[in-house]
Amino acid sequence: MLTRHARPGVLRKALKLGVQGFVSKAAEPAHITEVIAALHAGRRWIDPEVSALAVVDDCPLTDREVDVLRVTADGYSVADIAARLHLAEGTVRNYLSNAMRKTQTRTRHEAARYAREHDWL
Structure with a gap:
């Protein structure tokens, strides 16, 4: 998923929907190319910064x-x-x-x- 909404809540929702890759549109084009190559090779790629925020996220909302x-x-x-x-x-x-x-x-x-x-x- 290439998104301009690279936030923890969006990541959690995307993962629930089965997304294998998650990267911000703000990323450098060369980085986006690397992510696409990793996904094409069958690997999963999640933006580490957003992933870290999602782990420590203390959202009380359902x-x-x-x-x-x-x-x-x-x-x-x-x-x-x-x-x-x-x-x-x-x-x-x-x-x-x-x-x-x-x-x-x-x-x-x-x-x-x-x-x-x-x-x-």
């Missing part, structure tokens, strides 16, 4: 809370979030409430901003 906050950060309403994630609006409100409690924020937008600043999204 995967679903992260999903809801990610869509919230895009500016969608609760109804739109529910539709996009195939959830009931009440379920979205519960996830948002839990995320706000865990991040000690007052609004869902503050919670999303907090999560993004901590590289949880």
